[in-house]
Amino acid sequence: MKKTLLGLALSCVAGAALANDHDDRWMLSTNLIFNALDNNKNLESDFGLGLGLGKFLNENWTLDFEIDHVNVSQEGGGGSVDQIGLGLMTRYHFSPDSSLRPFLGLGAGYLDHNGSNNAQAVDSSDFMLNLSAGLRKEVTDRVSFLTEVKYRLDTDDYTGTASSYDDYLFSMGMSIALGAAQAAPAAAPIVEPAPQLDSDGDGVSDQSDRCPNTPAGMAVDMYGCHQVDGDDDNDGVKNSMDRCPDSRPGAVVDADGCEVQVVIELQGVYFDLDKATLKPESISILDAAVKTMGEHGTLVVEVAGHTDSSASESYNQALSERRAKVVYNYLVEKGVSADRMTWKGYGELSPIATNDTAEGRAKNRRTELVIQD
Structure with missing residues (x-):
């Protein structure tokens, strides 16, 4: 059963790595971890440290290479043991459009124990399986804070008393994207509209008036001109106003008779x-x-x-x-x-x-x- 779970974890990690649409920057993470160890290990729970290197494979999946370490004392003062974990973790992040993203994780690797157990030397290692849930808070384009609860199945029976152990790891840390953050685009300047003047009183502002000296009281078109002429290219703009007199039939044109997209x-x-x-x-x-x-x-x-x-x-x-x-x-x-x-x-x-x-x-x-x- 343990080997089946470990095989499933490795398959999921490999599958996530096949995605292609991703941010090219690697992320370095550091974590403070409280290790709540299985009672059958006869070890005191304690704080340790973790380090990871990984990246987003696409908007949702990350893949991380991780190592964690804790030195814990034997219950009753019979010695101490270094516990070192080394493995791969893949995490699926929800809410891609939010800065606060919950995630679920799955991973596998090796767990090593070194030290002394009631005056007996300890040097043992075996497979482990990790299942996790947590939150990622994106603070800037480069920095994120993470908190995670991880269940660890430890198959290294270094005490000779159990086939596996159930550990729980509670971590808080920070992830930093390696490489310069992209600069935010400069804000567009605010341009105040110019006053709408109508010097010749024809009802068309000077900015739009192509015939600025129209006699008072004369009927004018939208351009402030009193002219009657043709529209040879049938684009709806009179020849006298048409700056593009050879528009394609049916083309969409602007006020100057020129094609627009x-x-x-x-x-x-x-x-x-x-x-x-x-x-x-x-x-x-x-x-x-x-x-x-x-x-x-x-x-x-x-x-x-x-x-x-x-x-x-x-x-x-x-x-x-x-x-x-x-x-x-x-x-x-x-x-x-x-x-x-x-x-x-x-x-x-x-x-x-x-x-x-x-x-x-x-x-x-x-x-x-x-x-x-």
């Missing part, structure tokens, strides 16, 4: 972590997009995929392309003509929010419809 963000379209698989809650959003495309039969769009800056740039580029293609394929399957769409991945190159926070990274992981015509 119209982006529809598909809010609510989500994918499984590190996959290009649509989550069920995304279907209703995409079905609404299908309906919109059907109501506007001449609309031409580009399906654009974006990611946050987690993982490498090349990995994010490939992931954004796969996700854009999945949305494109869904729209085609639901009846939108492939001739009206293209798809493209932009990776991490077009963020709309900071990548320094979980909330910002969530906004940057998005899919958009960019209207082309």
